[in-house]
Amino acid sequence: MKTIKVGDQQLDLFAHDVSTSTPPAVRPTAPPAPPVVPPVVAPAPPIVRPAPPPLPSPPRTADGPPLRQLQLGSHLVEFALRRSTRRSIGFMIDDNGLRVTAPKRVTLAEIDNAIRAKQGWIVSKLLERGERKVQRQQRPPVAWVDGAVLPYLGGEITLRLHQAPRHRASFQRDTNELHVWVTPTGSEQQLKEKVKGWFQHEARQLFEARLDLYADKLGVRYDSLSLSSAGTRWGSCTIERKIRLNWRLIHFALPLIDYVVAHELSHLLEMNHSPRFWATVESIYPDYDGAKQALRKRSQELPVLFA
Structure with a gap:
């Protein structure tokens, strides 16, 4: 840098300019940002898993053994x-x-x-x-009114109600209508019992015919048939050759009824569920596995008719 010497003083060139120059403009500083507060996140509600259904228990009866x-x-x-x-x-x-x-x-x-x-x-x-x-x-229960739809042999029939001095029922097959005559003062329970009685009558007649048919195919003889009302136990066979079939099978298509008939008759030869038993069932009802699955599925789709 050039300098000028004046007397005993030495001046730096541009020293005056530098010292007297306008200071640079001071930019305004932004106010400090407020501290970042993380958003308050509500804790997730606990996952409430539905309680498992209660285990079913055998009914307590006065004359039965204690559980x-x-x-x-x-x-x-x-x-x-x-x-x-x-x-x-x-x-x-x-x-x-x-x-x-x-x-x-x-x-x-x-x-x-x-x-x-x-x-x-x-x-x-x-x-x-x-x-x-x-x-x-x-499942919603069936409304017991004129025009109600009821399951029968894998299809549907229509309930037709009439007033009469006494209760009776008649099925009109060409229109698939079940005509029921009830008294003017009759209760819904009386109507349901009349319809149930008709279903059970139809079930017994059909079951006897199918049992005779499949017993001949298998070469066995059963002693008696009785109807049961179990929840979803469709049939049973005893060592005394007594067959019990659930009358509610009348709601299902004939092939599913035949499967249960073949199943119970096969127990007359094999009182177990061994491979030999299933081979016996297959000998008179080849598609037993498909029918078994269909019966399980269909039973979950039936409307509530009789509590």
Whole structure:
């Protein structure tokens, strides 16, 4: 940098300009930003899982044996115990819970141990039955009025109501109409009983004909037929050759009825559900597996007719 010497002083060139120049404009500073406050997030509500359906229990009857209880994991299972002449312990699960059949010589401790050995299967089936029961209870019931639609043999029939001095019912097949005559003071319950009686009459006639047909195919003879009203147990067969069929099968198509008939008649040869049993069923009803699945599905779709 050039300098000029004046006397004893030395001046820097441009020193005056630098010292007297206008200071740069001061830019206004923005006010400090407020601190960032994270948004308040409400905690997510806890996930409320629906409680599992209650396990079905056998009904308590005044003349029946007392129910037994057994803790299976987190479930307290009630079951009915029946002694018999059979050689092994048997289990039956339906809408009325667990029923155990055991030889007279088997101790209670042995029965409990046998149940524990199958507790996974037992609890699973009981929960499944409980869920089905809840689903059925949630279905809207049929309104018992003129024009109501009722399930019959896989199709639908129409209820036609008339007033008369006494109750009676008649089915008109060409129009698929069930005509029911009721008294002017008759109750809805009386109407339902009349319709139920007609369904049961139809069921007995049809079941007897199908039993005779399939018994001839299988070469067996059954002793008697009786109707049951179990929730979803469609049939049973005893060692005395007695057949019980659920009259509600009359709501289903004939092939599904035939499957249950073939199933129960096959028990006259095989009192179990072994491969030999299913081979016996297949010999007179080849598509038994498809019918079994269809029956399970269709039973969940039926409207509530009779509580």
